[in-house]
Amino acid sequence: MLHTFVALVEDKPGVLTRVASLFRRLNINIVSLTVGHSEKPGVSRMTIVCDASPTSSHRIAASLYKLENVLQVDDISQLSHVARELALIKVSATPTTRSQVFELAEVFRARIVDLAPESLMIEITGVESKIEGLIQVLNENGDRILEISRTGRMVMRRGQHTSRVLEAMRVPGLETPEELQAEEGSDNDVLMAEEAGF
């Protein structure tokens, strides 16, 4: 199954390698990884999506914490959260076929950010399924996709779930976020559907 981890890490050279190397060593494929500044100076925020067994969450989080540069880890897969991805899609389109693409972009609430005689570029933000929906429709429409650049998933928990709140909510002993999250995350699917924008 897909797990989504948010890791706050020190903004230092080599930290990305250490995190990536950990997944490599565990033989877990990283589906997407986004890194950028966080709200704290000197601290980067990583969103890591990986494909691993349902029971591996504890071990991945515990192993991430063993890296000296990792400050905080949350598996938010089962928690109510907002997930977004940004994609730039370049489509082959002539002046006569453009208007069709414009219409599609309108439906998907995407924007046209570049226009050239033979092509145009679409910017779309949303959950993965929305982006994949647009790509599928473009393909079915016969519009030739020239290039796609996607950021990968970035996520944030809903509500005021700062690290401290999370910590206070955590139940004793072995019960890692997973188990707590299983209870909480029941309304997650509904929210996801809403975010999809359909």
Added chain:
Amino acid sequence: MGTAKKHPSQASAAEAKESTQMLTSTKLTGAEILWATLAGEGVDVVFGYPGGAILPVYDALKKFPIRHVLVRHEQGAAHMADGYARASGKVGVAVATSGPGATNLVTGIATAMLDSVPMVCITGQVSSKVLGTDAFQEVDITGITLPVTKHNYVVTRAEDVAKTVREAFLVAKSGRPGPVLVDITKDAQQGLAEFDFEAAAPRPHRPHPMLRTESASILQAAELIRNARKPVILAGHGMLQSGAGGQVRTLAERMRIPVASTLLGLGGFPASHPLSLGMMGMHGEAWVNHAIQQSDLLIACGMRFDDRVTGTLATYAPNAKKIHIEVDPAEINKNVKVDIALIGDLKEVLEALLPHLAPRDARSESPWVKEIEASKGECAVRDIKNLPDSGHLYAAHVIHDLWRATEGKAIVVTDVGQHQMWEAQYYKHDQPRTLITSGGLGTMGFALPAAIGAKIACPDKEVWVIAGDGGFQMTAAELSTAAQEELDLNIAVVNNGYLGMVRQWQEFFYEKNYQSSPLRSPDFVKLAEAHGIPGRTVKQRAEVLPAVEAARTHRGPFIINFLVEKEDSVYPMIPAGSALHEMIRRPNNPLVETGKDA
């Protein structure tokens, strides 16, 4: 900040010389700061090998009260630092130059990583200006060692040396210990900076955020222990690391729970204690593994359910509830799913647990302990050491006699293979840190250099190397180091003319296809003699004790070449991937199973 540019090197050297008297006020070179910081961390010996990119560090050494042991190969330096750390409980330090010097450390670093040994490796690196240009003897050692260190650092400025090295020591010994590498560029060694040991103190180490033991779990664990009818304690390396031998013993005695040890846990719980079962796992005695398989509660104390300990997981201790007391949260449920995890320092957890356990009625021994005791008799008749002397010399005899002669009090450092398992079976360790062996990585060549480190850590203790003829030759160059350092080190080579454990696997699982496992060795006594080290060769059982005595009374290194039965095997053996109770036992008449001299 002062740099080498502002201060011509000659001036800075003179300045530095004076400044050692006033370490806190005047500028020092990065090299001097390194030694001063090491000294501040309590280091009085390092194991190393000089080279171009670390020469400024060596140049500064004479000003500091630190002993340098010159090794013959950097792998030896890492193993010595490792052996030093395991024997003393302190952080071992190895020093090497860039490039090949650094890469030669890697096996030793990985050995320490797999066995959670606190170690700091200092490597020289090419100047920061040429980093990444494939300069002479440049190698990306932090990249190479990333997966086999707990953490590693590159230092490119003299002013970062002190705080990085101090942090490295903290990381190496905190939580689950491990090796840390600090790669220092040549310009950082030569540059000048203020040195203030106190100001360079690292932030307190962040404990692993999952490191917490809830009182509810403690109560649940106590409940399980009180109600268990067939409990077994599984004692691992964590017992030694945490210094929790006393607490484990209290738990065992109070509740009458037998204690099985992992290879690295041997010595943490006295082997002579009536509740000690000995080593568990692949080459554990039958009663130990049967006890584990039949138990209804396993209390794992600082061990990680390694595959050599569990056999196949599907059938491991099927009726047992499992309590796992462990400092590393990533080990929980990794191999064996446990019922209760008590995550924390073993000593602290046991101290929290023990008050909840009222002593068991001591008037009658528990039926469980009696049952295990009764099962030992069947094994003893198969025990080779109990057989009459037939003129054949078995490794078991050698180690058993060695144990008797040293009264079980020596520090024994083993290599890896058959002799290692025989040592674990026949040398009964009653004290922690008296068996030093490469468990997790299984590094051949470990024994001699690690023993040099152990002897330097504990000069007043008797130290024995037990190595096979294969592994001994991997690092035999360190004989020179032992000779140069005039160490009172006793070396027993258990020589069977084979890579014995490989041969044993070939015998059991590859239809006796002894491909590349026979080996011809030099005459080890003559080899030692070339180093000025005396020795003798032993072929008969009657010669064992006199030879051991000769080694013990000789001041300085001494080697004994024990020519043992060529095709003896370690029994019992659980084939990899089999259940813990499916073991290969020693044939009833072991004396006919041997090679051509039988």
